[in-house]
Amino acid sequence: MARSMCWHCQSEVTGEYFCDRCVKVQPLSKESDYFTCFGLPRLLTVDLNALETKFYELSRAFHPDFFQRKTDAEQAISLGNSALLNTAYRTLKDPVRRAEYLVQLEAGSAKDIRTSPPADLFEEILELQEGLDGFRSLSTEENVSERAAFRTKLMGEREHLEQRQQAMESDLLSLFTQWDRLQAQDDHNPAVRAEKDGTLKHLREILSNRTYLRNIVNDLTATIG
Amino acid sequence: MARIFGIDLGTTNSLIAYMDGQTPRIIPGRHGRTMVPSVVALTDNGLIVGDPAKDHLTRGSERTVYSVKRFMGRGLADVAEELKYFPYRLVEQGGVIRIQLGEKSYSPPQISAMILKELKLRAEAHLGEDVSKVVITVPAYFNDSQRQATKDAGLIAGLEVLRIINEPTAAALAYGLQKHTQGQIAVFDLGGGTFDISILKLKNGIFEVLSTNGDTHLGGDDFDRLVADHFLKEIRPRHGVDVHAFPDTMQAVRLEAEQAKIRLSDEQNTSVRIELPEGHGEFRSDLTRDQLETLTKDLVERTLGPCRFALKDAGLQPSEIDEVVLVGGSTRMPLVRRQVQDLFGKAPHSNLNPDEVVALGAAVQADILSGGIQDMLLLDVTPLSLGIETMGGVMSSLIRRNTTIPSSAKEMFTTYVDGQTSVDIHILQGERELAQDNRSLARFQLKMPPLPAGVPRIEVTFLIDANGILNVTAKDVRTEKVQSIQVKPSYGLSDDEVERMIGESFKFAAEDLQARQLIEARTEAEAILKATEKALQQGGRLITPEETTSINAVLASLEAARVQRDHKAIRACITDVEKATHHLAEVLMDHCLKEALENKKLSELT
Numbered sequence: 001m002a003r004s005m006c007w008h009c010q011s012e013v014t015g016e017y018f019c020d021r022c023v024k025v026q027p028l029s030k031e032s033d034y035f036t037c038f039g040l041p042r043l044l045t046v047d048l049n050a051l052e053t054k055f056y057e058l059s060r061a062f063h064p065d066f067f068q069r070k071t072d073a074e075q076a077i078s079l080g081n082s083a084l085l086n087t088a089y090r091t092l093k094d095p096v097r098r099a100e101y102l103v104q105l106e107a108g109s110a111k112d113i114r115t116s117p118p119a120d121l122f123e124e125i126l127e128l129q130e131g132l133d134g135f136r137s138l139s140t141e142e143n144v145s146e147r148a149a150f151r152t153k154l155m156g157e158r159e160h161l162e163q164r165q166q167a168m169e170s171d172l173l174s175l176f177t178q179w180d181r182l183q184a185q186d187d188h189n190p191a192v193r194a195e196k197d198g199t200l201k202h203l204r205e206i207l208s209n210r211t212y213l214r215n216i217v218n219d220l221t222a223t224i225g
Numbered sequence: 226m227a228r229i230f231g232i233d234l235g236t237t238n239s240l241i242a243y244m245d246g247q248t249p250r251i252i253p254g255r256h257g258r259t260m261v262p263s264v265v266a267l268t269d270n271g272l273i274v275g276d277p278a279k280d281h282l283t284r285g286s287e288r289t290v291y292s293v294k295r296f297m298g299r300g301l302a303d304v305a306e307e308l309k310y311f312p313y314r315l316v317e318q319g320g321v322i323r324i325q326l327g328e329k330s331y332s333p334p335q336i337s338a339m340i341l342k343e344l345k346l347r348a349e350a351h352l353g354e355d356v357s358k359v360v361i362t363v364p365a366y367f368n369d370s371q372r373q374a375t376k377d378a379g380l381i382a383g384l385e386v387l388r389i390i391n392e393p394t395a396a397a398l399a400y401g402l403q404k405h406t407q408g409q410i411a412v413f414d415l416g417g418g419t420f421d422i423s424i425l426k427l428k429n430g431i432f433e434v435l436s437t438n439g440d441t442h443l444g445g446d447d448f449d450r451l452v453a454d455h456f457l458k459e460i461r462p463r464h465g466v467d468v469h470a471f472p473d474t475m476q477a478v479r480l481e482a483e484q485a486k487i488r489l490s491d492e493q494n495t496s497v498r499i500e501l502p503e504g505h506g507e508f509r510s511d512l513t514r515d516q517l518e519t520l521t522k523d524l525v526e527r528t529l530g531p532c533r534f535a536l537k538d539a540g541l542q543p544s545e546i547d548e549v550v551l552v553g554g555s556t557r558m559p560l561v562r563r564q565v566q567d568l569f570g571k572a573p574h575s576n577l578n579p580d581e582v583v584a585l586g587a588a589v590q591a592d593i594l595s596g597g598i599q600d601m602l603l604l605d606v607t608p609l610s611l612g613i614e615t616m617g618g619v620m621s622s623l624i625r626r627n628t629t630i631p632s633s634a635k636e637m638f639t640t641y642v643d644g645q646t647s648v649d650i651h652i653l654q655g656e657r658e659l660a661q662d663n664r665s666l667a668r669f670q671l672k673m674p675p676l677p678a679g680v681p682r683i684e685v686t687f688l689i690d691a692n693g694i695l696n697v698t699a700k701d702v703r704t705e706k707v708q709s710i711q712v713k714p715s716y717g718l719s720d721d722e723v724e725r726m727i728g729e730s731f732k733f734a735a736e737d738l739q740a741r742q743l744i745e746a747r748t749e750a751e752a753i754l755k756a757t758e759k760a761l762q763q764g765g766r767l768i769t770p771e772e773t774t775s776i777n778a779v780l781a782s783l784e785a786a787r788v789q790r791d792h793k794a795i796r797a798c799i800t801d802v803e804k805a806t807h808h809l810a811e812v813l814m815d816h817c818l819k820e821a822l823e824n825k826k827l828s829e830l831t
Contacts, residue, residue, distance in 0.1 A: 056431045063602055064631065064691045068387060068594045083633040083688060086604075090628060 004029070007073070017061050017081075025062070025070075027077045033105055034088035042106075043183055044099060044176035046092060055089045096207065099172065102179075103204050106196075118209040121164070125216065128157050132223055151224050158220050161213055168210050175203050229358045229387060229595045231395075231587025232344055234337060234375065236294040236444060237417030237554070239263050240584035241344040243352070244597060249399060249588035251581050252351045259581060261347065264291045265339050267326040270744045274343040277748045282480060286312035286472040288326055292446055295418050296322045296333040297378075298370035300716050307442075310450060312472040320716050332718060335726055337378035345382065358385045360591040362583050364419040365391035366439030366531075366608045368654050369666050369695050370716040376694065377718055381726045387594055389692040392416070393423035394605050395586030396552040397432055399577060401601065402589050408547035409435075411535075413565050413573065414583075415528065416553035418444040422532045424539040424546070430600040436538035436627045437608045438531035443524065445483070445555040451520045452482035452512070456497065459510055466505040474502050489514045490557045518560045525560050532568055538627050549573040554580050604629050607689050614651040614660040623687050626656065633688040637702070644675045650685070652695070652712075665715040671699055672708060683708070746795040750787045753799055754780065757806055764813040772808065779805045 005012060006019035006026065013019050013026055028037060035042045038054050060066070062085060067078040091097045117125050135150040179199050185192045231242045231249070238260035242251045251259040258276070266278035266289040273281075281289045290313050296304060301317040308315060314325040323330035345356045363375050372389050379386035393412035400406060406427050414421040421439035425432055456478055460468055468474045481497050488495040494513040501508055536543060549565060551573045556562065565573045577585065592598050607630050612622040623634035638648050648671045655663030673681045682702040689695055699708040713719070718726070757780060765773055783798035 052428075056429070056433075059431065059604060060602055063604070065388075065590075065593050065602060066599075069596060079631050079688070079690065080633075082691075083631040086629040086632050 007077075017058075025067070025074055025077050025081070028081050028084050034091050034101060037085065037088045038092065040092075041183065042102065043180045044095075044102060045180050046098065048093065051089070051092060055085070058085050095172070095176070096210070099176070099203055100207055103200055103207065107200050107204065116208045117212050118164075121213075124157075124160075128154075128216070128220075131157070132219065135223060154220060154224050158217060158224075161217055161220075165210070165213055165217070168206055168213070172203075172206055172210075175199060175206070179203070227355060227358055229360060229591035230348055230356055231584055231589070231591045232341065232359050232361045233392070233395075233584035233587055234294065234340065234361055234363075234378070235263055235417055235583075236292050236419065236446065237263060238580065239340050239344055240581060241348050241356075242581075242584040242588035243348070244588050244592040249402070249585040249592075251584055252348045254347050261340065261343055262291075263293065263337075263340050264289060265293070265336050266290070268744070268748055270747050272326075272339060273744055273748055274339050277745050277752070280748070280752050282476040283473050286476040287314070289313065289476075290324055290326070290336050292418055293324070293333050293336045295442065295446070296324075297337065298333075298368065298372070298374035298716050303716075312476060320714075321718055321722075332722075332726070334374050334378040334381055334718060334723075337375070338381035338726075341378060341382035341384060345384065357383075358387050358591075360388045360390055360587045360594065361386055362390055362392045362395050362587050364414075364416070364439060364441055365393050365421040365423050365437040366419070366441050367391075367693075368441075368609055368664050369611075369693070370664070370714060371441065372692060372694050373714065373717050376692070377723050377726075380723055383727070388590060389694065390587060390590050390603070391421070391423065391434075391437070391605055391608075391693070392583045393421045393437070393552060394425065394432065394434055394603055395584075395590060396550060396577075396582045397423070397425050397427070397586065398589040398601065398603060399582045399586035400550055400574075401427055401432060402598075403577065406548060409539075409541060409545060410548045410550060411532075411546045411569060412550045412552060413528070413532070413556065414439075414552035415555040415561060416444050417555070418442070418446050420444060420528050420531065422528070422535045424535050424541065431602050431604060433604045433629075434606045434627075435541070436535045437606055438535040438538070439608070440527065440531060443527055444553070445486075447524055448486055448521050448555065448558075449479055449483045451524070452486055452517065453479045455512075455516075455520055456482060456499070456508070456510060460499075460501070460508050464501055464505045464508060466501055466503070468501070471502045474499070485512050486517060486558070489517050490559060514559070521558075521560065525558075525564055528561075528564070529568065543569045546571075551575040552579050552582055605691070605693070606630060607632065607693055609654045609664070610656055611666075611687060611689065611695065612653050612663075614653060618660045619658060620653050620655070620660045620663050624689060628689075630689050630693055631691050633686055635684055635686050638671055638673075638683045638685060640673050640676070640678050640681050643677050645678065646673050646675050647671060648673060648683075652687070652697070666695065667712045667714045669697065669710050669712045671710070674701070674703075742792040743790060743795075746792040746799070747787055750783055750795050750799055753802055754783060754787075757802060760806065760809055760813055764809055764816065767812045767816060768809055772805075776802075776805045776809065 006022060006024060008024040009019060009022040011019065011021045018025055038051060062078050062081040064075065064078050064082060067075045091101045131150060131154055135147065135154060138147050182192060182196050182199060187193065228243060233240045240251050240260055242249050253259050254261065261275040262279040264278040264282065265272060265274050266281035266285060268281060278289060282291065299322060300320055301315060301322055316323050316325060316330060321332050323332055324336060348356045359379060361375055361379055363372055375389060376386050393414040396412050396414065397410060408427060410425050410427060412423045412425065419439065419441050420443040421437065423437040424435045426435055457468055460466065468478060477499055481499050485495050485497050489512065494511055496509065496511045499508045546569050549569045549571060556575065556579050562573060589598065590603065593601060606627045607624060608626060610622045610626045611624040612620045615621045623636060624632050640648065649668065650671055651660065651668050652666045653660055653663040654666050657663050671683055671685065673683065683699055684702050685697065685699045687695060687697055697710050697712055699710055700706065701708065757776065761776065779798065779801040783802055786794045786798045
């Protein structure tokens with residue numbers, strides 16, 4: 001956390017979350033990201049037990065329950081810190097949200113990761129959409145056998161897509177390891193920097209394909225059951 | 226600092242509890258009962274609450290309000306289907322339901338406030354100290370409007386509501402305090418009107434809610450209705466009377482259905498008697514547990530869906546739940562217990578009274594807030610996703626369901642047209658794609674500086690606080706100026722209305738304790754007079770003439786005291802009547818038993 005002046009007694013804050021001198025709670029810095037909030041390096045592999053322990057510890061420090069009898073200013077800080085902490089924990093706990101967040105942090109400007117179809121699956125997905133439309137256009141009373149045939153085909157497709165999803169998950173994990181290895185190296189080395197950028201780009205691609213596939217599979221499941 | 230009290234404001238019953246050292250305790254009323262029926266009645270003597278009001282359900286049902294919790298934070302359209310079940314009249318005014326009682330109409334928070342005041346008085350009388358700060362529980366699946374309405378009820382009752390907490394999590398606190406449990410627990414809470422399921426992780430004093438789900442319109446009331454309908458179907462052909470035209474009898478049927486349901490939790494079969502109106506005689510019937518279970522099976526199964534969703538959101542399999550805790554009176558039903566056991570594959574716990582555990586937990590949370598218990602901390606979640614309506618009527622989610630609270634989300638707004646001076650924002654809660662399918666919470670208008678399109682940048686922060694209640698603030702990013710926002714709730718009272726009701730409530734509070742006690746005493750006197758006269762008619766021949774004379778004497782003095790203004794004198798007379806009629810009550814009871822037995826023998830013979 002960035003060191004600064006205590007909002008209350010104006011002395012320099014040296015304690016971690018509370019002023020050493022007047023013992024008032026300090027607001028988490030607006031600049032601090034979710035990783036620094038938990039005192040973690042910007043890595044993609046996270047020890048979930050340690051994360052939880054830290055989350056509980058910080059919750060005990062900031063939760064509004066413990067500021068009920070304090071001043072309005074302290075209550076407001078407690079509320080703000082708790083809200084930030086909860087969002088940070090929710091983001092870091094989940095590997096996909098964690099990766100999305102890191103890509104946003106590192107690659108800057110782009111706010112949202114768009115969902116886009118994997119390039120190599122483009123044809124297949126177009127075909128699948130037609131199949132889905134076809135299935136939906138058939139009424140349930142008549143065309144029983146036709147529907148059954150469509151259904152079998154779509155189920156095969158779904159299986160294929162689910163395999164692809166699993167492949168993506170393992171790709172994601174290997175990118176996690178790759179990123180963490182690069183983080184340990186000298187950032188000023190242009191070769192390292194380039195490799196990092198490449199990793200981020202790859203991460204972003206997988207994340208966006210992943211969301212796209214998930215939507216398609218959900219749609220499939222909703223249609224054929 | 227003043228003590229903080231915990232209140233369970235239930236659909237059927239309400240309770241108040243406090244922390245006595247390390248132990249949470251329920252505060253009993255004058256007769257030792259811990260529960261105050263959540264019933265408010267308008268009588269000729271004024272408004273009454275609790276047990277005496279409950280007596281009016283079958284005597285003045287049109288002016289007796291029960292299950293008002295079902296209407297908290299809702300519009301008339303939300304409850305259209307069940308309106309026919311309620312004998313009192315509901316109207317809508319400015320998006321808020323009002324209940325017509327005589328000349329006046331009351332909002333659900335006002336009715337709830339009367340129940341809260343009753344609890345406050347009860348605690349004040351018991352402990353001899355002022356009660357001003359409270360924690361109130363709500364169903365976990367209550368949306369923002371319903372929570373806000375509960376908070377309003379507290380304000381109207383003159384209470385400072387320091388926290389709104391969820392009923393299942395309150396129960397978990399009470400359990401955790403008692404047993405120091407660790408691990409993953411499921412709290413299955415089926416009350417009088419609502420169902421909640423919450424999955425928690427308990428570790429080193431932290432109670433982290435992983436997920437919650439539920440149905441705010443599923444509870445004991447619904448079971449009672451099915452049983453009542455079953456009786457009504459029998460009554461009509463047998464007695465040739467449609468009871469629907471007699472609200473008081475309808476209530477008698479409902480109450481008898483409730484009692485039969487309760488008895489069938491311990492017995493395999495039970496018999497009911499209901500006196501029919503206008504000389505149609507008495508309806509007698511039997512109901513078996515199997516029949517009850519056939520009637521209620523579908524309703525009980527409706528709890529399964531929410532349980533599965535909650536497990537899925539928590540990322541757990543049923544087998545990963547270490548303990549299952551039962552809360553709410555309806556979990557006494559064997560069918561409910563069996564179903565819970567089937568789902569989770571283990572026998573559920575209920576070593577704390579399911580009627581009291583929520584209030585006890587509220588007292589624990591109250592103690593945490595007052596700085597007593599420091600090693601327990603509840604981390605709860607918001608049950609429903611919060612979002613805003615975007616172009617095309619789609620809901621854009623800002624805070625997802627099951628996010629730990631407090632939680633906030635920021636959203637930037639700008640203009641689409643040069644010189645545009647405002648943007649309308651519609652806040653929603655729910656899980657559906659389209660705005661129209663979700664709950665409308667509120668609308669507000671964001672002021673924009675008159676600049677070219679896209680230049681203004683207003684950052685709006687949506688914060689769900691530890692009560693699960695939404696707070697909205699806006700800031701102009703260029704000028705750093707904070708903008709005040711007037712949020713118009715879709716289904717709630719505006720701040721002005723709440724203010725006015727608080728004022729009114731204080732005016733009514735001027736009918737001080739004495740007046741209240743007088744009303745209660747008079748009401749009880751009336752009930753006793755009626756009951757004794759009836760008993761004399763039925764059993765007068767079973768007692769000696771001397772006894773009849775002395776009973777008539779005490780009745781006469783009660784009759785005389787009743788019109789006076791001294792509640793203590795009335796109470797004294799009531800005690801006299803109770804003493805004088807003790808023997809009569811006994812012989813009547815024996816007589817009825819004998820009669821019942823004889824009837825049985827007769828039916829067995831034929």
